[in-house]
Amino acid sequence: MSASDNDVLTALRSAFTPGTLTTDAAELDAHAVDQGPLEHWQVHPPLAVVFAESTQDVQLLVRLSCEHGFALITRGAGTSVSGGANSTEGSVVLNLTRMNQILAMRPEDEVAVVEPGVINADLNAAAAEHGLMYAPDPASYRTSTIGGNVATNAGGLRCAKYGVTRDSVLALDVVLADGTLIHTGQATFKGVAGYDLTSLFVGSEGTLGIVVGVTVRLRHLSAHTETIAAFFDELTTAAQGVLDIGRARVQPAITELLDRRTMLALDEAQGSDLAQRGDTLLLIQTDGHGAAIEAEIIREVLRALGALVSDPGSTESERLIELRRHARGDGIVNEVRVGEDVAVPRSRLVDYIRAIEDLAEEHQVQLKVVAHAGDGNLHPTFSVPSSELGTDTGTGTGTGTETRPDDDAASPAQPEAAPVTIDATEGGLPTSAVSRLHAALDGSVRLALEMGGTITGEHGIGTYKLRWLDWEQSAEVIALQRRIKDVFDPERRLNPGRAIL
Numbered sequence: 001m002s003a004s005d006n007d008v009l010t011a012l013r014s015a016f017t018p019g020t021l022t023t024d025a026a027e028l029d030a031h032a033v034d035q036g037p038l039e040h041w042q043v044h045p046p047l048a049v050v051f052a053e054s055t056q057d058v059q060l061l062v063r064l065s066c067e068h069g070f071a072l073i074t075r076g077a078g079t080s081v082s083g084g085a086n087s088t089e090g091s092v093v094l095n096l097t098r099m100n101q102i103l104a105m106r107p108e109d110e111v112a113v114v115e116p117g118v119i120n121a122d123l124n125a126a127a128a129e130h131g132l133m134y135a136p137d138p139a140s141y142r143t144s145t146i147g148g149n150v151a152t153n154a155g156g157l158r159c160a161k162y163g164v165t166r167d168s169v170l171a172l173d174v175v176l177a178d179g180t181l182i183h184t185g186q187a188t189f190k191g192v193a194g195y196d197l198t199s200l201f202v203g204s205e206g207t208l209g210i211v212v213g214v215t216v217r218l219r220h221l222s223a224h225t226e227t228i229a230a231f232f233d234e235l236t237t238a239a240q241g242v243l244d245i246g247r248a249r250v251q252p253a254i255t256e257l258l259d260r261r262t263m264l265a266l267d268e269a270q271g272s273d274l275a276q277r278g279d280t281l282l283l284i285q286t287d288g289h290g291a292a293i294e295a296e297i298i299r300e301v302l303r304a305l306g307a308l309v310s311d312p313g314s315t316e317s318e319r320l321i322e323l324r325r326h327a328r329g330d331g332i333v334n335e336v337r338v339g340e341d342v343a344v345p346r347s348r349l350v351d352y353i354r355a356i357e358d359l360a361e362e363h364q365v366q367l368k369v370v371a372h373a374g375d376g377n378l379h380p381t382f383s384v385p386s387s388e389l390g391t392d393t394g395t396g397t398g399t400g401t402e403t404r405p406d407d408d409a410a411s412p413a414q415p416e417a418a419p420v421t422i423d424a425t426e427g428g429l430p431t432s433a434v435s436r437l438h439a440a441l442d443g444s445v446r447l448a449l450e451m452g453g454t455i456t457g458e459h460g461i462g463t464y465k466l467r468w469l470d471w472e473q474s475a476e477v478i479a480l481q482r483r484i485k486d487v488f489d490p491e492r493r494l495n496p497g498r499a500i501l
């Protein structure tokens, strides 16, 4: 540890009580990584972790960072899947999970004010008591924080109808890089005074300021929902179904597409027989007072395409939506998986899935696809067949060439898959397999861009996707973003090395 690191620790110890500051090795390791892929040489445990309990704690820590020049990595629940919450060498992690109070619930205004560490599900439970909901529903909703959701502009299942996090954030309290506390936006649905700084902070991945308060817009919690499971013989027809539902001018709250491999994984985990009923599954939910009417229109549209459609009130369909909502890994830890998060215009869904199937074949990797089909956001997962793996595979982070959690695809009955670490040099995954995975990944990202899409629909750039950012953004846009960063954080102490190039 350098002399300056010692100075930092001394300053932290004099500012924070042992209850809010830790240098315990296990805690430092736990705060070094999030759920994103990374390589062993990228793991840098922080010098210390501060568990802020108030905005004053945050301001104090930021001011110490100004004085001593250490990098500050803000952290919610650490469920980022793109390396956004990974610590860096010599950094201090600011953990906001103790700032978890719902400060105001105003049902008449359909607005709530929360601290950043409030868990998404807790806000929803509180809103539900008033017949309201907080619409953005990432599959991590039971663990991820509103602050993290704001920083990543998180999406989820209900986005096609209700929009992403940005569409539900009205105002923010933000601690800037010099410790100043500002309030942006307003507590009304409308407001156009000045530049929209609130929207700028949403999705900026903690690189412009630390969110310490969030005013959110709530929506009506539907008393009626109708859920439909529709099995298709062909993926192409299922994707056509998504477009035909749109053409019928019906707006489901949820439209999820699961391919055959995903169904097989579910069947294996759940003992179900989904894959015997079709090649592709569309899971659809309508809500609101017109839920039953809209569901009937959807059933007709999908039956006309030859789909095997569930009957009204099917409890299995409800169960499948819940599985899809909560699910992520399918518990397989003996193969390397690389999940993606691209989005394409909805009309290109079929073209895109066909093209990545070809890619998977070309690079001899396996492919599994789930998609928030209603908004064209796909989570393809590429993997190496377990037959290629040696016996020296391990789990957790540490010594691998590639670590990777699966995306939100399969069964909650299994424990979530830990990030997989494969050591290519000591009898684990052959280097050729790693190269094939990378080639398939690069190809899938390029294809999304060629079809007018994006390299990340909802997970953010973090550190992991920086490699593709200049494929999507022009040099001029990258330069402008750097200038924005310079305005907010000229010394680059807030979450350095992520989100922008």
Ligand SMILES: Cc1cc2nc3c(=O)[nH]c(=O)nc-3n(C[C@H](O)[C@H](O)[C@H](O)COP(=O)(O)OP(=O)(O)OC[C@H]3O[C@@H](n4cnc5c(N)ncnc54)[C@H](O)[C@@H]3O)c2cc1C
Binding pocket: 034, 035, 073, 074, 075, 076, 077, 078, 079, 080, 081, 083, 084, 085, 096, 116, 137, 138, 139, 140, 143, 144, 145, 146, 147, 148, 149, 150, 151, 152, 153, 154, 155, 156, 157, 205, 206, 207, 209, 210, 211, 212, 327, 328, 408, 458, 459, 495
């Ligand atoms: C099982 C699983 C399912 C998932 N499903 C989805 C999904 O459906 N949709 C989706 O969009 N994402 C999903 N994710 C990704 C992840 O949950 C989201 O990105 C989530 O918004 C991160 O919240 P968090 O509290 O864990 O934040 P962290 O992971 O702790 O942080 C994420 C980023 O935000 C920054 N940050 C956190 N809090 C603040 C703050 N208060 N101020 C400033 N910056 C901050 C961090 O520095 C980091 O860059 C999933 C992840 C998992 C593990």
